[in-house]
Amino acid sequence: MELITYLSRVDLFKGLSEEELQQLNHITPLEVRPRGTVIASPYMEHKVLYIIKSGSVRLYKVTEDGKELTLDILGTGHLFGEITSFRSGVPLFAVTMEDSVICEMDSGQFRKAITEKPELALKYIEIVTARLQETEDMLEYMAYGSVRKRLLYLFNKLASKLNPSASNEDWIPISVQITHQELASMTGSIRETVTPILNQLADEGILRREGARKPYSIHRSRLQAALSESK
Structure with a gap:
C-alpha cells in the first residue's frame, strides 16, 4: 500500500485509479541503492523508466x-530512463548522491502501461520536454560558464530539485552532504579551484554550513542575484 500511495503522487501516474496503481505496483519493484551507486551507464542495459522513491540521483556525461x-x-x-535521458545521443551516467530507493520498469512493461492508458504517454511527453529544456540550460552553464557560475547554478539546481517545499524560505538546506571534491567533479573542475570559490560564497552570505560534515544551505535570493551577475 505504501508504494501505491507513493506512485499516486508521481506526476506521471496522477489520476490513475487504485486498481490501475495496484497493477503498476506489481511491475515496479523497489531497489535500495547505496550512495555512489551507478544505476545506469553507456555500458549497462537500461531500464526504460526509473522512479526515485527517496533519495537523489545525478545524471552526467x-x-x-x-x-x-x-x-x-x-x-x-x-523519473528518468532510456527515453528521458539515455537516447539523446550523449553517453550518460546516473549515480546516486545518497542512499536512495528506486522503482524500475522495463520497456515491455512501460509499453503495455501506455497502450492500456494512452494519457500516460501524453504526460510522459510533457515531462520529457521539460527535462530536455532543463538539461540544455544546465549543459550551457556547465560547458561555458566560469567555475563560480557553474557552482552557483549547481547549488540553485540542488535546492530546487531536492528541497522544493522550502522555496519561500531565506535559507534553504540542501539535504545531500557533498564534499569539495564531489562539487569539483560535478562542475568539471578541480578541488583546488572550487575550495576558494566556496569560501568566497560563504563570505558573501550566499552559502553556509554548520560544520565540515554538515550539508550546505543557500540563501536563495542572494544566490540568484549573484548568478545573474556572475561571469
Whole structure:
C-alpha cells in the first residue's frame, strides 16, 4: 500500500485509479541503492523508466579529457530512463548522491502501461520536454560558464530539485552532504579551484554550513542575484 500511495503522487501516474496503481505496483519493484551507486551507464542495459522513491540521483556525461559534466540533478518523485535521458545521443551516467530507493520498469512493461492508458504517454511527453529544456540550460552553464557560475547554478539546481517545499524560505538546506571534491567533479573542475570559490560564497552570505560534515544551505535570493551577475 505504501508504494501505491507513493506512485499516486508521481506526476506521471496522477489520476490513475487504485486498481490501475495496484497493477503498476506489481511491475515496479523497489531497489535500495547505496550512495555512489551507478544505476545506469553507456555500458549497462537500461531500464526504460526509473522512479526515485527517496533519495537523489545525478545524471552526467564524461568529457574527452575524463571530467564529469553534470547534466541534471533529480530528487524524490522524479523519473528518468532510456527515453528521458539515455537516447539523446550523449553517453550518460546516473549515480546516486545518497542512499536512495528506486522503482524500475522495463520497456515491455512501460509499453503495455501506455497502450492500456494512452494519457500516460501524453504526460510522459510533457515531462520529457521539460527535462530536455532543463538539461540544455544546465549543459550551457556547465560547458561555458566560469567555475563560480557553474557552482552557483549547481547549488540553485540542488535546492530546487531536492528541497522544493522550502522555496519561500531565506535559507534553504540542501539535504545531500557533498564534499569539495564531489562539487569539483560535478562542475568539471578541480578541488583546488572550487575550495576558494566556496569560501568566497560563504563570505558573501550566499552559502553556509554548520560544520565540515554538515550539508550546505543557500540563501536563495542572494544566490540568484549573484548568478545573474556572475561571469
